[in-house]
Amino acid sequence: xxxxxxxxxxxxxxxxxxxxxxxxxxxxxTPTNRSTVHTREKAMSKAHYIKPNRFDxxxxxxxxxxxxxxxxxxxTAELSVRGRTSGEWRAIPVNPxxxxxxxxxxxxxxxxxxxRNLRAAGGGQLKVGRRTQQFTAVELPDDQKPELLRTYLERxxxxxxxxxxxxxxxxxxxxxxxxxxxxxxxRITVTG
Numbered sequence: 001x002x003x004x005x006x007x008x009x010x011x012x013x014x015x016x017x018x019x020x021x022x023x024x025x026x027x028x029x030t031p032t033n034r035s036t037v038h039t040r041e042k043a044m045s046k047a048h049y050i051k052p053n054r055f056d057x058x059x060x061x062x063x064x065x066x067x068x069x070x071x072x073x074x075x076t077a078e079l080s081v082r083g084r085t086s087g088e089w090r091a092i093p094v095n096p097x098x099x100x101x102x103x104x105x106x107x108x109x110x111x112x113x114x115x116r117n118l119r120a121a122g123g124g125q126l127k128v129g130r131r132t133q134q135f136t137a138v139e140l141p142d143d144q145k146p147e148l149l150r151t152y153l154e155r156x157x158x159x160x161x162x163x164x165x166x167x168x169x170x171x172x173x174x175x176x177x178x179x180x181x182x183x184x185x186x187r188i189t190v191t192g
Contacts, residue, residue, distance in 0.1 A: 048111055049109060067129075068127065080126075084116060102187055103188050104152075104188065105188060108163040110163075123136040123191070135191055137186040142181055145183070145185050150169050150176060154169040157169055165182075
């Protein structure tokens with residue numbers, strides 16, 4: 001499934017070549033000139049997202065509540081990012097990864113709403129209690145992710161390993177690289 005956040009509606013279908021073609025239509029139903037052809041692999045990788053189940057939602061709410069009160073579990077913080085359409089602040093608990101001189105944000109669940117919002121906003125806030133850090137974010141290309149994914153899984157694999165499928169901290173660089181497109185990684189720079 002390919003998720004888009006434009007006001008236009010879209011249709012996704014497979015052509016004879018096996019490519020997926022995405023036809024955009026305005027709200028009135030008129031085709032627009034924004035038709036795009038994607039390979040099946042590219043379209044499917046963009047859609048990778050594991051929706052939280054009921055238990056995950058309860059756990060995220062509890063961890064977020066603790067972070068807002070200054071209690072960080074294994075380095076958790078509350079990420080706040082402005083919504084890409086509403087402009088309202090959206091918050092979710094995350095595990096910022098300290099690595100090689102800078103913190104990184106890794107989406108274990110894939111191309112989630114916070115990832116899409118962070119791409120659009122270019123930055124946000126990390127909060128633990130009353131301490132708030134403003135930051136800018138740059139998304140990394142897949143070839144820079146394997147060692148970061150390994151380190152992330154070494155530290156939090158017990159918590160997020162189920163979202164990584166066949167790979168874990170002992171996986172080879174090639175296996176981690178093959179999974180990298182499913183897990184966005186952002187290098188963040190604290191600005192205030």
